[in-house]
Amino acid sequence: MTNILKNSSELTESAKLISDLLIHISESLPYDVFHDVCPPGGQSEVVENVPLFADTFPQPPARQEKEKRDQPVAVVEDRDISDSGFMGDKLENLLAKLCQQSGFQSATVADEQGLPIGGVNTPVDLNVLAAFSSVLGGVIDKVPYFLEQHNANNISVDINYVDKAVVQKFLIGEVPFFLLIICSQDIDERAYIELFSDQITRLLKR
């Protein structure tokens, strides 16, 4: 199905027309970073059953500061990851926060054998991603032999023209674990991964 779309004249034609019509986008603006991949959940109730429109003239609220609506920095409090008693749930909460704050599409944590410990928004089966992260983690171990870079602890693979998969190796005691994330190639993922690796390490140590 997707091949039909990929090879369709409509797609090619649209791409050409869009490039003619699209506003010039400054380098400072985010590109296709896709925030908040985590789907909304939970039931809801109407908070206030007030119709939007009425005859009275509205009182405009004070203008919000732009800075308040900028992207948040990656900060996760301990209480954020302690919503439930199970370690797996806590880890998935933490990974969900990671995706929300950084714009990552998916995050998976696996052990040395490639068995999954937790994952969110996985585009394919969690077991497959966990095994894949272990395979890439094995490649990280080979780096010192071939490139003499003994401090290498992450590897990035472009999985298509726009996205990449990054595996970060982290040790708990002497045991290696792997964090695999999938994100846009435009994201600088390193700071987020380092910050969240620390959080994950603290969580798994408990």
Add this chain to the structure above:
Amino acid sequence: MSSIISISSHKGGVGKTVATLNLGVSLAKAGHKVLLIDGDPQGSLSMSVDMKKKSKAGLCQVISNKVRPEDVVVDAQKLPLSMVHLGIDSPLDLFRLTHGTKTKELKSLLKLIQAISQAYDFTLIDTANNVGSLNAVLLSCSNSVIIPITCKSNSVRSLPLLLKLLTRIKAKLNTKIALLGLMLPMLNVNNPYELEILTILREAFPRGTFFSTFVPFSPLFDKADVKAAPISFFAGAEDIQTAYDKLSFEVIQRLENQLKGLEDDEYLEKLF
């Protein structure tokens, strides 16, 4: 900044009306003065918030001098948000407007929208899902266009016709109109086929075509439709509300960017 933005798509059911309403509410919550124009003769936007109870007359009645413009614009209760609909109430009027036989009225409609929108920071127009003459008029009075799409093959394959109309409008009627971006108003992140199509689109389209923020699909949209209220009025919809807030911020960023580009072009014209 006074800007007219059309939310337009040739394909129906992609979330134009929901996107217009919720984007308008987010902009209004940020303190901007917003006007929503229900440019769809079906009146989906005005029906989605029960607005027709407040005013049965619309822009068509203003054009025919039956009412004054201030009588058809309805203000929201707690937000700096107003709404107006077309006020098409007979099949004959609809036929004449959408098939372009009422040329004079269409021109008056264009001038009327431009005049009314002067009092607002942002005017969002919810257009109908076709490329008829009414839509052409609504697009020609807009500074920019946002195209909502779903990650479905049919939605993507309907894009060229609207884009060709925009190209024609830019060439013949409104040289300043620009595409602000493509938005995803109901992306189901749990559907691998949608994500696959999204990847194909991101690979094929120029960088920055999509707004970085997408709105995740939620059954709450159906609930909002039933209750005739914006999604942000519901508990449990905080994620969607946040997405629209971020999206509205991105819209402002892109508009500022567009304005800056236009100013630069003016300097170039003066220089050479």
